[in-house]
Amino acid sequence: MTISREANRVIIFDTTLRDGEQSPGASMNLEEKLRIAATLEEMGVDVIEAGFPIASNGDFESVREIGRVVKNSTVAGLARAARMDIDRAAEALQYAERKRIHTFISTSPLHMKYKLQMEPSAVLQAVTDSVTHARNLVEDVEWSAEDGSRTEIDFLCRCVEAAIKAGATTINIPDTVGYAVPEEYGALFRTLIERVPNSDKAIFSVHCHNDLGLAVANSLSGVANGARQIECTINGLGERAGNAALEEIVMALRTRSDVMPYANGIRTEHITRASRLVSTVTGFAVQPNKAIVGANAFAHESGIHQDGMLKNAQTYEIMTPESVGLNRSTLVMGKHSGRAAFRAKLKELGYEDMGDNAINDAFRRFKDLADRKKDVFDEDIVALVDDEVGRQHDRVKFLALQVVAGSRGPQHAVLEIEVDGKALPPVVSFGNGPVDAVLNAIRSAFPHEARLQLYQVHAVTAGTDAQAEVTVRLEENGKTVNGQGADADTLVATARAYIHALNKLLVKRQKTAPAAMSA
Incomplete structure (x- = not known):
């Protein structure tokens, strides 16, 4: 896809496979990453950050293979401000039709002093050198100021100006530790866009962590003040308290388009399927009261609420379950259901690319379940299929x-x-x-x-x-x-x-x- 630079078009950058995988215990193998990447592409994600190529041979292989199979989304690889990192990212992205190198360096006083042990002048030079080198290898370069929300504004302006001058096409100002609040984070983008002379030459991006529960609010504030790319993850997966949740951001933009008139290319009916897949692959269960994708997100127990829902669903639902791909369970499958009906049900539930061996194993387990369980719900089939898919190569x-x-x-x-x-x-x-x-x-x-x-x-x-x-x-x-x-x-x-x-x-x-x- 050609990423639009229209004034109100917001680019959705998904980093589930990179930042999300850094969540303790959330490691994924190559086959699992390919399944998630395919789902993200089908959903309409603009940019898929596939990994950190220099981190390991596994990450390198993941970025390379995702770049090989993904055709419509841009595939990004992360790199520190070092030639070795950038070269490794470029090598991993060699087969991608649309490729991006995402390079970063810390810019806050705290990080420069204790983490990098570098003077600001050296960091500024590293910004120019790393972006220049990356731009010589690919056309699409994103530069990030790690801990940007705690960076002194004058120095941040100089770094952003240098990055754009060196060829960065996207400028990302992360709230790396989830410290910002919406008003100040939005003002940060407004100030950068106004003060940096060449700010019109790049797209500004938000990347927010959820340590104070403000990741989505901060992201939307950044967009309201000029940012046009949002970096997020499925289910809010990520380090510590996680990242801004893609499903919450996209549905907030869709539901409240009256006050946030920003378009994006996400096909929201794929959200529930993507959420379930990521939950299954990582083993991170979604909390019942999680917005959009939690089990209780569209449940109503209060008598007053139920009465209102029966009269008009809009009394207590601001979006429909179908808008995020949530279909109500039906009891159409049982022990007498055949293989053809099972295949049709898998297709209905979004499992269209399963191999014959995986389908046969899943069908065998379905028949066993149907013999033991009176009613087989869609959720039952999703659970057993997700439990089976992707494990053919387990030792x-x-x-x-x-x-x-x-x-x-x-x-x-x-x-x-x-x-x-x-x-x-x-x-x-x-x-x-x-x-x-x-x-x-x-x-x-x-x-x-x-x-x-x-x-x-x-x-x-x-x-x-x-x-x-x-x-x-x-x-x-x-x-x-x-x-x-x-x-x-x-x-x-x-x-x-x-x-x-x-x-x-x-x-x-x-x-x-x-x-x-x-x-």
Whole structure:
């Protein structure tokens, strides 16, 4: 797509695959990143920041492969203000039809003194040198002032002017630590656009973190004061308290176009699907009361609210569930449903590019579920398909589990797994309760030193026969990963989730990241 420079056109820059992945435990493998990138492109995202190429071979490969397959969105790679970083980003982007190098350096007094240990004059020179080098390699260059919201305004103006003069086409002023409030953040953009002589030669961008819960408000304030690119993530994923949430920004612009007349190219009916995908891939469950995509976002329990909704939905809904791709559950699938009907349902739910092997595995699990569960909801199918897709290449795979539990004990688990394509003999382990027994069995079958940091369960649908979705977080040598599993049996879901996390940890062992990855 050609990114518009129309006065009221806002560019949506998604950094779920870069800044979002920096959230502890949110690591993704290549196949998962490609699935998310395809969804973002289908949604109409203008720029997909695919990774930080110099961080690891895995990040380099992700940026390269996303650049190879994405055709309509611009693909961006992050680089510090160093020739090696920039060269590595350019190499990773070599196959992208629309490519952008996003280079950054800290500009606040605090960061320059303690993080960079550089004088302002040296930082200013680095801005010119890095942008010039990047512009010699690609036409589309974005420059970011890390910790821009805490930077002295005179120095920031000089840096922005230098970056634009060196060839930057986008200027990003991040609120890196989520410190700003809307009025001052908006005023910052207004001042820069007014004071920097060549400000009309670049598009200004917002990038806000949510430490004070103000990321979306700050982003919209920046746009109201002249910024025309918003950097955000699906579900607000990101370091610490996260980034500005794409779904909240886009729906705020759409719902309140009367006071924020700024257009964008997002197809909002894809929002729910993207949210579910990112949640499943990362293992980060969306909180029920999360705006736009939370389970309760369109739920009404109060009698007064329900009465109003029955008379006119607009009494308590400012947007429709359908506008964000939320379809009400239907009970059209059951144990008598065939493969063709299942394929049609997958297409309806947005799973159009699944391979035959993945469909066959998902259909087998669907039939098993339908035999055990009276009513099969759309949410059930989404849970089991997301639990299956993208795991064909896992080194460790779940095969079977039998658990003995109860108050009389001893609680024990009999587990069967496959490692590197070879089925191992059944393992019997005891524990202080059934969950402990299951996890002990996994450790016995596949020894490792990872520690369990988080274990949580939630029901996919209502009812006592609901599927359980389990999320676990594992930590090993300072590296954390999340895993997720779904099954009508909570203990089977537990085993699937733990094994999922274990596979992600095996991948993450190969990744080493340099310091200073923020922007």
